[in-house]
Amino acid sequence: MSVKRYFPFVYFVKDRDLGGKKSRVAYKRPFFTQLHKVxxxxxxxxxxxxxxxxxxxxGGAILNIPDSIRQLLKKREDDSLIKAKERIIQxxxxxxxxxxxxxxxxxxxxxxxxxxxxxxxxLEKSLLGALDSFFYxxxxxxxxxxxxSKNNQYKDIVxxxxxxxxIKYLNSTPPTVIKDRTAGYLISIPKxxxxxxxxxxxxxxxxxxxxxxxxxxxxKEFPHVFKQALICPKSQLWVFLFTVPQITPExxxxxxxxxxxxxxxxxxxxxx
Numbered sequence: 001m002s003v004k005r006y007f008p009f010v011y012f013v014k015d016r017d018l019g020g021k022k023s024r025v026a027y028k029r030p031f032f033t034q035l036h037k038v039x040x041x042x043x044x045x046x047x048x049x050x051x052x053x054x055x056x057x058x059g060g061a062i063l064n065i066p067d068s069i070r071q072l073l074k075k076r077e078d079d080s081l082i083k084a085k086e087r088i089i090q091x092x093x094x095x096x097x098x099x100x101x102x103x104x105x106x107x108x109x110x111x112x113x114x115x116x117x118x119x120x121x122x123l124e125k126s127l128l129g130a131l132d133s134f135f136y137x138x139x140x141x142x143x144x145x146x147x148x149s150k151n152n153q154y155k156d157i158v159x160x161x162x163x164x165x166x167i168k169y170l171n172s173t174p175p176t177v178i179k180d181r182t183a184g185y186l187i188s189i190p191k192x193x194x195x196x197x198x199x200x201x202x203x204x205x206x207x208x209x210x211x212x213x214x215x216x217x218x219x220k221e222f223p224h225v226f227k228q229a230l231i232c233p234k235s236q237l238w239v240f241l242f243t244v245p246q247i248t249p250e251x252x253x254x255x256x257x258x259x260x261x262x263x264x265x266x267x268x269x270x271x272x
Contacts, residue, residue: 241263
C-alpha cells in the first residue's frame with residue numbers, strides 16, 4: 001500500500017514585509033533568512049489535523065517564491081537559489097489554505113496592499129489554471145463563480161476590504177438578512193493532469209482571518225465535508241456562510257466556543 005502525502009502549497013507575505021520595493025530596506029536582507037514568512041500558517045494547522053486523520057503524512061511545503069524576488073535572487077544570490085526536482089505522485093495531495101490569487105493584479109483598489117504575490121512558476125500555473133474554470137473573478141474584494149445554479153445569489157459576492165471581509169454585496173445587491181457574515185470556499189480537483197494526476201484541494205476565505213476561521217469550522221463542525229473533498233471522484237465546490245468572531249481568544253483557540261452559525265449555501269460537482 002502506497003503512502004499518501006500532503007504538500008502544503010504556500011504563499012509568502014506581502015512584498016513590503018519581505019524587504020521589497022515598498023520597504024525601507026529594499027531587499028537588503030537575504031531571502032534565505034525569510035523563508036518562514038508565509039501566509040496562513042495557523043489555518044494550515046487546523047487542516048493538518050484532518051489530513052492526518054484521513055491517512056496522509058506531511059510531505060513538505062511547496063514554496064511559491066514571488067517572481068519579483070526570484071528574479072532578484074538570480075542576480076544577487078544565485079548560489080542560494082536551488083531548483084528542486086518535482087517529486088509528487090498520483091496518490092499525493094496538494095493543499096492550498098490561502099485564497100488563490102487568480103486575478104489580483106487586475107484589482108486597482110487593492111493593488112498596493114491586498115494582493116498575493118504569484119511565483120509564476122510551472123507548478124503554480126498548472127494549479128491556478130485548473131481553478132480558472134471555477135471563477136470569473138477571485139480577488140480580495142470579489143469572488144464570482146462560473147459554476148453553480150444560475151439563480152444562486154452566492155455565486156457573486158463582494159467583500160469589505162479595510163475592516164475584515166464581511167459580505168458587502170450579493171449579486172450587486174446589499175444583503176439585508178446576513179449582516180456580519182462572510183463566506184468560505186472549499187474546492188477539490190481529483191486529478192491535475194500536468195502534475196502526475198495529483199489531487200488538489202483548496203479552502204479559503206476572502207481574507208486571512210476568514211480563512212483561519214473557515215478552516216477551524218471545517219475541523220470542528222464539518223470534518224466529513226473536508227474528508228469528502230479528499231475522495232470525491234469529480235471536481236467539487238462547497239460554499240459556506242458563517243460569522244467571524246469579534247474577539248481574540250487567549251491563550252487556547254479551542255477553549256472559545258462561538259456560534260459560527262455556519263451553513264452550506266452552494267454545493268456543486270462536475271458532470272461527466
